[in-house]
Amino acid sequence: MVTVSGAPFPITITQNSVVALKLDFDVNSSVQPGLSMINPTVTITSLIQRG
Numbered sequence: 001m002v003t004v005s006g007a008p009f010p011i012t013i014t015q016n017s018v019v020a021l022k023l024d025f026d027v028n029s030s031v032q033p034g035l036s037m038i039n040p041t042v043t044i045t046s047l048i049q050r051g
Contacts, residue, residue: 011047022046 022045029041
């Protein structure tokens with residue numbers, strides 16, 4: 001079993017389950033001016049889970 005936590009999670013994935021995630025990585029929100037820092041901004045746009 002794998003558990004991922006932290007915003008926008010938690011999502012728990014068990015062995016033999018079927019999971020499809022469609023993620024949007026927002027580059028403009030993630031990269032700070034001057035490339036001084038990168039804080040990834042990720043949004044789940046679609047989640048399908050069958051288990």
